Amino acid sequence: MTPDVREREVVLPITGMTCVNCAATVERALRKTEGVSEVSVNFATERATVRLTNSVLEKADLTEVVSRVGFGVLEAEGEALEDAEAAGRRAEIADQTKKFWTGVAFAGPLFVLSMARDFALLGAWSHAPWVNWLMFALATPVQFYVGWDYYVGGFKSLRAGSANMDVLVALGSSVAWIYSVVVATALTMGSVAAGEHVYFETAALIITLIKLGKLLEVRAKGQTGEAIRELMELQPDTARVVRDGVEVEVSLADVLVGDLVSVRPGGRIPVDGMLEQGHSTIDESMLTGESMPVEKGPGDTVTGATVNRVGAFQYRATKVGADTALAQVIRLVREAQGSKAPIQRLADRVASVFVPVVIGLALATFLVWWLAVDAGFTPALIRMVAVLVIACPCALGLATPTAVMVGTGRGARMGILFRSSEALERARQVDIVVLDKTGTVTKGEPVVHTVHGANGNDAELLALAASAEMRSEHPISLAVLAAARNRGLEVQEPSSFEAVVGRGVTATVQGVDVLVGSRRLMTENGIDTAALDPEEARIEALAQTPLWVAQDGHAIGLLSVADALKDGSREAVGQLRAAGLRVVMLTGDRETTARAVAAEAGIDEVIADVLPDGKAEAIKLLQETGVVAMVGDGINDAPALAQSDVGIAIGTGADVAMEAADVTLMRGDLRSVPLAFELSRATMRTIEQNLFWAFFYNVVLIPVAAGTLYSFAFLPMMLRTLHPILAAVAMAFSSVSVVGNSLRLRRATLASEKTFGGLRS
Amino acid sequence: MTNKTVTAPSISCGHCVATIEREVGELNGVEEVKAEQVAKTVKISWDPDTTDWVVIEELMTEIGHPPVG
Numbered sequence: 001m002t003p004d005v006r007e008r009e010v011v012l013p014i015t016g017m018t019c020v021n022c023a024a025t026v027e028r029a030l031r032k033t034e035g036v037s038e039v040s041v042n043f044a045t046e047r048a049t050v051r052l053t054n055s056v057l058e059k060a061d062l063t064e065v066v067s068r069v070g071f072g073v074l075e076a077e078g079e080a081l082e083d084a085e086a087a088g089r090r091a092e093i094a095d096q097t098k099k100f101w102t103g104v105a106f107a108g109p110l111f112v113l114s115m116a117r118d119f120a121l122l123g124a125w126s127h128a129p130w131v132n133w134l135m136f137a138l139a140t141p142v143q144f145y146v147g148w149d150y151y152v153g154g155f156k157s158l159r160a161g162s163a164n165m166d167v168l169v170a171l172g173s174s175v176a177w178i179y180s181v182v183v184a185t186a187l188t189m190g191s192v193a194a195g196e197h198v199y200f201e202t203a204a205l206i207i208t209l210i211k212l213g214k215l216l217e218v219r220a221k222g223q224t225g226e227a228i229r230e231l232m233e234l235q236p237d238t239a240r241v242v243r244d245g246v247e248v249e250v251s252l253a254d255v256l257v258g259d260l261v262s263v264r265p266g267g268r269i270p271v272d273g274m275l276e277q278g279h280s281t282i283d284e285s286m287l288t289g290e291s292m293p294v295e296k297g298p299g300d301t302v303t304g305a306t307v308n309r310v311g312a313f314q315y316r317a318t319k320v321g322a323d324t325a326l327a328q329v330i331r332l333v334r335e336a337q338g339s340k341a342p343i344q345r346l347a348d349r350v351a352s353v354f355v356p357v358v359i360g361l362a363l364a365t366f367l368v369w370w371l372a373v374d375a376g377f378t379p380a381l382i383r384m385v386a387v388l389v390i391a392c393p394c395a396l397g398l399a400t401p402t403a404v405m406v407g408t409g410r411g412a413r414m415g416i417l418f419r420s421s422e423a424l425e426r427a428r429q430v431d432i433v434v435l436d437k438t439g440t441v442t443k444g445e446p447v448v449h450t451v452h453g454a455n456g457n458d459a460e461l462l463a464l465a466a467s468a469e470m471r472s473e474h475p476i477s478l479a480v481l482a483a484a485r486n487r488g489l490e491v492q493e494p495s496s497f498e499a500v501v502g503r504g505v506t507a508t509v510q511g512v513d514v515l516v517g518s519r520r521l522m523t524e525n526g527i528d529t530a531a532l533d534p535e536e537a538r539i540e541a542l543a544q545t546p547l548w549v550a551q552d553g554h555a556i557g558l559l560s561v562a563d564a565l566k567d568g569s570r571e572a573v574g575q576l577r578a579a580g581l582r583v584v585m586l587t588g589d590r591e592t593t594a595r596a597v598a599a600e601a602g603i604d605e606v607i608a609d610v611l612p613d614g615k616a617e618a619i620k621l622l623q624e625t626g627v628v629a630m631v632g633d634g635i636n637d638a639p640a641l642a643q644s645d646v647g648i649a650i651g652t653g654a655d656v657a658m659e660a661a662d663v664t665l666m667r668g669d670l671r672s673v674p675l676a677f678e679l680s681r682a683t684m685r686t687i688e689q690n691l692f693w694a695f696f697y698n699v700v701l702i703p704v705a706a707g708t709l710y711s712f713a714f715l716p717m718m719l720r721t722l723h724p725i726l727a728a729v730a731m732a733f734s735s736v737s738v739v740g741n742s743l744r745l746r747r748a749t750l751a752s753e754k755t756f757g758g759l760r761s
Numbered sequence: 762m763t764n765k766t767v768t769a770p771s772i773s774c775g776h777c778v779a780t781i782e783r784e785v786g787e788l789n790g791v792e793e794v795k796a797e798q799v800a801k802t803v804k805i806s807w808d809p810d811t812t813d814w815v816v817i818e819e820l821m822t823e824i825g826h827p828p829v830g
Binding site: 017020024028069071 | 775
């Protein structure tokens with residue numbers, strides 16, 4: 001690439017910045033570099049914009065400058081889309097895959113060789129020392145390459161004062177391997193003092209099978225970084241700013257506080273500010289969850305990333321970069337995701353009890369045979385080793401991942417997507433379910449509730465209002481039109497029509513002047529409303545919006561409009577409460593509106609008037625009293641979803657919400673929520689059963705390994721002193737039991753599924 | 762040798778600590794710099810014959826971490 005020596009601009013995606021000071025550090029380092037004329041580093045978008053004048057600097061030089069102060073530059077712009085977390089996850093999958101197949105490549109032939117010898121298929125070679133050494137050659141790479149992670153994980157766990165699954169695997173397989181090396185050496189030297197059997201294939205198989213479980217697990221693990229990227233994409237890349245009286249297009253990072261920003265109809269608002277000139281309606285649904293556009297005029301605040309609908313306006317930027325509301329949401333999501341404590345896996349909890357018990361039993365075996373039975377030091381040692389080897393359950397690694405795989409598959413068929421296995425495990429522990437109001441409990445769009453004609457002429461009133469509203473695209477107009485059509489009323493094309501911003505519509509329908517809209521529209525047109533005032537008061541008491549209709553200068557009736565409850569919301573709340581969960585509704589709406597909706601849905605507990613950034617805080621408070629699941633759909637819910645123990649996003653909502661959540665419901669119906677919890681319980685039950693089967697055969701064989709059957713001379717020798725074939729049989733049986741039990745989950749009956757017809761499709 | 766411990770309220774992450782230690786440490790006459798992320802303090806030892814506190818203070822301000830006290 002020939003360097004361009006004229007003035008040019010380079011944009012670098014920076015990694016590793018954790019605070020605004022970091023951005024300042026990067027900026028300073030670049031500014032000091034010769035050839036750089038201008039630098040601006042945006043912390044929220046993680047971009048450095050560098051202007052170069054008469055410089056031969058290349059991207060690599062700038063990368064070096066950035067890395068010298070402790071940060072990184074992503075290589076290709078495309079890579080910027082993938083955060084470090086996703087890359088780390090990919091690397092882990094690749095690593096685990098490589099290790100697993102290495103394990104298969106070595107343990108497979110080893111198993112065949114060992115079985116062939118146990119079933120006396122090797123003839124004269126059976127007792128040849130080189131067979132043992134061939135097994136050693138096959139087992140060793142598995143032990144120390146494939147199994148290395150268990151040593152690392154086990155060591156960490158022991159240092160933290162507990163014994164997890166890794167300890168068990170590392171201990172069991174190492175004992176088998178070390179003992180086998182000793183036996184092989186002794187046999188080569190012609191001595192059977194250390195025993196006759198080697199357990200190389202037991203060690204290798206345990207490691208490989210558990211590695212399979214690990215591989216399944218890392219592949220199922222969810223990503224968390226996407227949410228932030230989605231949020232960043234809500235910001236436009238450029239803004240139209242008035243500089244020296246001329247409107248110019250500048251990149252978002254160059255918008256300064258105090259700039260006059262110009263927004264066109266349909267455009268996205270770049271940064272936060274205060275409107276100075278013009279009027280418009282703005283769709284703020286991505287921040288507030290409220291689908292109804294908001295009217296804005298001079299003096300009103302506008303928020304970056306919201307969408308301008310109809311008017312053009314100019315506003316003064318008050319907050320840019322990391323200070324904008326969107327940047328705050330991004331920060332909240334980041335913080336919440338980072339703070340989520342990992343759950344202790346059930347398998348690890350079992351192991352933490354099992355490991356000390358097994359070690360105790362092994363020691364007891366040794367002491368009893370050595371001191372009480374007086375069988376001699378070496379035979380006692382051999383029995384102790386046998387106990388440790390047989391105790392390591394190789395199906396343990398399969399118990400959780402196989403059940404989770406089947407469980408998530410079952411969920412996916414029902415439209416419930418668990419993004420991580422932890423979400424599936426954690427959902428069972430939920431005590432409190434928090435439901436967002438708009439778009440979650442309710443449809444999030446207005447619906448006509450009641451029609452009240454002054455003369456009882458309801459149908460006529462609705463038909464007239466619908467005709468007048470016919471050409472308007474306002475959500476309220478659409479609701480009126482839908483209500484008229486649902487009742488089979490005839491709607492007339494108006495001969496003239498005008499939308500009055502923030503008020504309603506005026507139209508002429510078949511020669512009649514019709515006004516539909518707010519009380520203000522009526523008073524501004526000199527219409528007497530007195531006769532219908534009591535009706536308006538009644539509607540407002542129900543927290544609904546009154547919509548006035550006037551004909552030829554006289555008020556003829558009122559419609560009430562409100563956000564309607566979704567189908568199934570009430571039933572879902574009932575099911576959740578029946579399951580013993582506390583149900584709370586969380587909303588930014590006024591208390592009265594919220595109470596009205598909550599009462600209709602059967603919810604007693606309401607947290608209303610919550611500011612957009614207060615939702616995560618509210619969740620945090622509830623978390624002090626129990627495990628919290630949050631159900632929401634908007635971008636404003638993203639921090640709360642990330643903060644909650646189990647974030648559940650409604651699939652019809654914002655992509656960001658889904659990315660921040662642990663579970664996504666593909667159907668907007670709340671009845672999926674109790675179903676998701678039930679599926680979680682069923683899966684966890686399966687995991688528990690799996691753990692039982694994983695340990696069962698091994699536990700049964702511990703007494704055999706300990707030599708308790710030794711004195712029964714009529715038993716086959718295989719049972720009197722542990723033979724490696726028994727270890728192999730235990731592994732085979734427990735693995736088959738575990739996988740079979742997991743598959744059963746595919747057909748398990750879920751109670752809430754029955755009441756939720758059509759969900760299967 | 763002169764020692765001084767100051768507070769830099771702007772310290773918010775490990776990068777800030779590294780930046781202060783690197784930049785101040787490069788200053789001629791400064792013998793040792795130790796920044797603490799949690800306490801938000803910076804401990805500096807310097808040779809008063811070579812440099813002056815004013816110079817250090819200026820540098821810290823320039824790199825975005827002005828000292829207090």
